Amino acid sequence: MKLDVPTKLDNDEIQNEIISRIRELINFKNLEPGDKIPSERALSERFGVSRNHVREAIRKLEFYGLLKSKPQSGTFVADIGQVALNGMIEDILKLKTPSFKSLVETRILLELKTCRLAALRRTEDDLKEMEATLEAYADKVRKGQDVVQEDLLFHLAVARASHNSTMITFMLIITPEIITNFEKYHVCDKDQAFKAIEEHRDVFMAIKDQKPQLAKEKMKTHFSALYQYLYNV
Numbered sequence: 001m002k003l004d005v006p007t008k009l010d011n012d013e014i015q016n017e018i019i020s021r022i023r024e025l026i027n028f029k030n031l032e033p034g035d036k037i038p039s040e041r042a043l044s045e046r047f048g049v050s051r052n053h054v055r056e057a058i059r060k061l062e063f064y065g066l067l068k069s070k071p072q073s074g075t076f077v078a079d080i081g082q083v084a085l086n087g088m089i090e091d092i093l094k095l096k097t098p099s100f101k102s103l104v105e106t107r108i109l110l111e112l113k114t115c116r117l118a119a120l121r122r123t124e125d126d127l128k129e130m131e132a133t134l135e136a137y138a139d140k141v142r143k144g145q146d147v148v149q150e151d152l153l154f155h156l157a158v159a160r161a162s163h164n165s166t167m168i169t170f171m172l173i174i175t176p177e178i179i180t181n182f183e184k185y186h187v188c189d190k191d192q193a194f195k196a197i198e199e200h201r202d203v204f205m206a207i208k209d210q211k212p213q214l215a216k217e218k219m220k221t222h223f224s225a226l227y228q229y230l231y232n233v
Helices: 011-028 040-047 051-063 082-094 100-121 124-142 148-161 165-185 190-208 212-230
Strands: 067-070 074-077
Touching: 011 040, 011 051, 011 082, 040 051, 051 067, 051 082, 100 148, 100 165, 100 190, 100 212, 124 148, 124 190, 148 165, 148 190, 190 212
Parallel strands: none
Antiparallel strands: 067 074
């Protein structure tokens, strides 16, 4: 049965429709964990959509761990039960594009944890990387240049110093969208950028001195202006 896809549907809607049909296919054929699903080409022909749309839908399911692709072998149902798979797909289909506010709230929650871990686990190489990002940030601020990217590079360096791969992954996922929105809404003004030089330095020194609670408090102080911006717009 082919998909009836009106041209007005955007890519996300098309992907969700394909994901729903893949779920139906798995349930109808009673596919077990480890079973192979049809190829992109076969699904494209079956659903009447482009292979690109099928590929993006499969990638989305892979991202959430519901499908596993193996080079030269194909795509397989992940090793979870059918009840869990159906429930997770239902949640995925309900997901909305994260708002700027939700992205920043997530970033703050992550960073209050990563800076504590960084204070406990940082290496000398981590400290050197953080110092380099501090200097790059301060240099651009003094020159009156945009520093959104340099600011986030410092925070990513802190995340890497936590040596928690999951937290680092989450930070990398949300960072591009945060950069876009910071630039769009002009979140970091000139005065705040100068103030952040010292705030970054305070976070860095707490991490360097291996004081996790102080690192968290300094990071909260650094985020105070961002909190105020979020809840007053």
